[in-house]
Amino acid sequence: MSNVFIAFQRNEETRCIIDAILQDNPNAIVNEQPAMVKIDVPGSMTIKRATIEEKMGRSFDLQEMQIHLITLSGYIDETDEEFNLSWKH
């Protein structure tokens, strides 16, 4: 199964996002690079708004993620609650 991945700049905000992704995707592989964190997950990845909000302690709009986003791969399926990456059509 191919990986999907997403990469963020490293900062205060993305640490919460990354913690949330790791919690919701137990198979995630973290690759910490200078100023960037890349997360690979086999098959598909789910990013949940509720988990990020719990980590950050404030309300969060999934589109705020775009500010910190460097790159990603996979087909995107996005709702207000979840941001999904996968290779499914």
Next chain:
Amino acid sequence: MQIDLRTVSIKPLRQTFDHIAARIGGDKPASRYQEGTLCLQAESNFHYRPLWDPAHQIFDRTRTQVKMKDWYAFKDPRQFYYGTYTIARARMQETTEADFDFVGQRGLAAAYPDAARTLALEVLLPLRHVAWGANMNNSSICAYGYGTAITQPALYQAMDQLGIAQYLTRVGLLFADPAALDAAKAAWMSDPMWQELRRYVEDTFVLTDWFEQFVAQNLALDGLLYPLVYSYFDDALTAAAGPTISILLRFQAEWFAESSRWVDATIKTAASEGDDNRALLSDWTSRWRDRAAAALAPLARHALGDKAASVMEEIAEQFNSRAAKSALSL
């Protein structure tokens, strides 16, 4: 000459401070909130007990009957430290200032119906003294409390209440003249409608157990007062005279929803620590809830007329289910 560009990854020798690492389970990146909260309470090298209270250390765990194995078990779900707190409040304040400007520029205050204006000012303006009392109480919690995890948000709560007192004053100045503030003070000092509430506020000033003060102020009084005034009374005013005042009370409504999360989390953490704590907190909560409900009843009657009794019942029900969620048994 050939130049090779390559990335050099420099691994930091440590991710965070040792005392933080010891608490969060190993050397991993800590949030600013954790670094600005954990282990900051001064604990040692106090040679003398304070002259004003020789029974206790300057910072003493036993100033409250609530027992905690670890006073850093408390966690502010908003994760406020100085930076995030001021940013969050600056945002809210910007909105509120814009709201006041809007109402001022459009002349909405002048166009507000007189009967509703009189009622709104009679109910809202004396509440600035209640908010000031809440400021005093939370300052006191911060002063006598133990552990930065709880004293830090208590001070933020105190400052928020001061801001609320100021916004209520601004409403008075926008809808009337400074004499309205004097009239509100006179009502607060002598009008029978306010005396039970004033007694409540003044009695909480002299509580010696700071955690009881927390329950009496932040859970019981605010837990009943804010829904009554900033939800039910606000709705009644909007129905009678349009949403002008409601716009100006937005800060309080939003603030209450936000700060309740901290109050609930704090109570839940303390109550979940053990049955002694739970019994103690439940006892305090039911006693102060009953007193607060009695103190607010005349205000509710004045503000809502016939509907007051049923509204107070609804608020009490909401309060009880909120307390039950925080692991209290009322």
